[in-house]
Amino acid sequence: MDSERGRDPDRPQADRVALVAGATRGASRAIAVELGRAGATVYVSGRTTRHRASEVGRTTETIEETAELVTAAGGTGVAVPTDHLDQAAVRALTERVAREAGRLDVLVDGVWGGDHLMDHPGDFGRPMWELDLDKGLRMLRLGVESHLITLRYALPLLTARPGGLLIELTDGTAGFMRRYRDHLYFDLAKSAPIRMVFGLGKELAGLGCTAVSLTPGYLRSEAMLDTYFEVTEENWRDGTARDPHFAISESPALVGRAARALATDPEVARWNGQSLSSGQLARAYGFTDTDGSQPDAWPYMTEVVEGREPDVADYR
Template sequence: MSGTEERPLAGKVALVAGATRGAGRAMAVELGRAGALVHVTGRTTREHRSEVGRPETIEETAELVAAAGGTAVATAVDHLRPEQVEALVARLEAEHGRLDVLVNGLWGGDHLLDYPEGFEKKMWELDLEAGLRMLRLGIDSHLITSRYALPLLTRRPGGLVVEVTDGTAEYNANHRGHAYFDLAKNAPVRMALGLARDLKDLGGTAVCLTPGYLRSEAMLDTYKKVTEETWRDAVADDPHFCISESPTYVGRAVAALAADAEVGRFNGQSLSSGQLARVYGFTDVDGTRPDAWGYIAALEAGKEPRERDYR
């Protein structure tokens, strides 16, 4: 295998906004593994913890990229503060003169969900301040980031924007049960559609991407603190956890998209990690190809899906 095949993104510059943990962290690692120089941003550093309250930091993400053979630069950025995003993009321009991949993975609203009760409440019964903060974190941050990053990304054809959400467009067509969460997770689908129109004549591509049942650090902690190595211990409590996937799976999906010279065929589409695994042939860390959204659709249709039929 040639070096180009091993590192198809060599010479590319990527920005993963919201790379502190979970899917964003894995996307940064896999982009770096594929050869891209990755700038990782977030609000939690070793000196400061964000409102999310989790211990993972952007410095750790950069170290994981390095451990995968890549190069990453960690920068603390609050993407709700335009001046911070503008300064970040100015730095990218000064240091590299280019931006090839933008991953809008910003979220950080799970702590505001009032789970599970919030998904049973009517809109006016939900906390207004928490709901509006959720929209700021999940929508405004994406808009602000794209506003400043896209002029640099569009300087040369071939740029890729990945809007990250939870749920495919098809799945999210049904209300997600929590008024603010529903809006926050449908917005990236619409953003990708609009950006696809704006980027098309400039040779760029925008897609929306969702993981499946993600084994993020926070999710693992909810299941009696199982680890990525022992996650199957949680299936006894939640049988449907059998279809879960590691963050690496969606990370590999992003790296495959970024390395695809024909990625424009997906412009404006809503994609999932399981769907792209079938297109590009990659697997999860255990060598399987989980299709969580297919499994969930079967479950909600009243069927009894079997793991082996969706992995």
């Protein structure tokens, strides 16, 4: 990236522009807010607005609210309702960023919205031929096709100058994804961004840009808290009664801080093409979650999958 000399250490992204695709809620929203906290102008896109809900069916989080949170954190939030499966809409989004901001320094490709297509937990462990085909194909459209469309229209602006950073959000590290995720469509959707970054890392490096994939750990998203565990961020530990592994969970702020650390690192190219996690980067850069801990969920979950009984304290 450009030289950091002379930057306000509290607002190192003050002259930077980011686009966070799929920033309605969860990890993408947290990333948008943290980039705003660093002073960036952050365009946030997604399908759920104050006037219209997406197929996910949640009306409690909207793209306008995300933009307001970005501005409240110290940046400039710009909400652009966008369906990232609509090529014309994505083209219009990137043309607007180019017209208004004249540059794009950070692209976070975090579109998803496919959890409702899985019958938790019943679909996991079922053979592919017993899963609903239409739901599976829709999951791939949401998790793979939408990313490719976003990349096609946003990368020309991101690569127009050296220093651009692409962050592909996913669920799982490359190491963990060597294991089958027990749902073929989900496995494909979450493996694809890792492979995209492997290839794009090669293509972007020659232009002085960087591509990484980034995953949170066991994420305490809005839906996870209020729908699945019926807890809040304040009493989330009560959720361990339902799932003891919830003890390794992390707030969305951790992955937000991971993205901010990458965006403000003048040596970010050292990560080019790699699969990264919030826990891994917390240790590399020295930041913590909101409670001061550094949860590192994926090594912990690896031991769980392998049948061991890890101690959460060793990974937090």
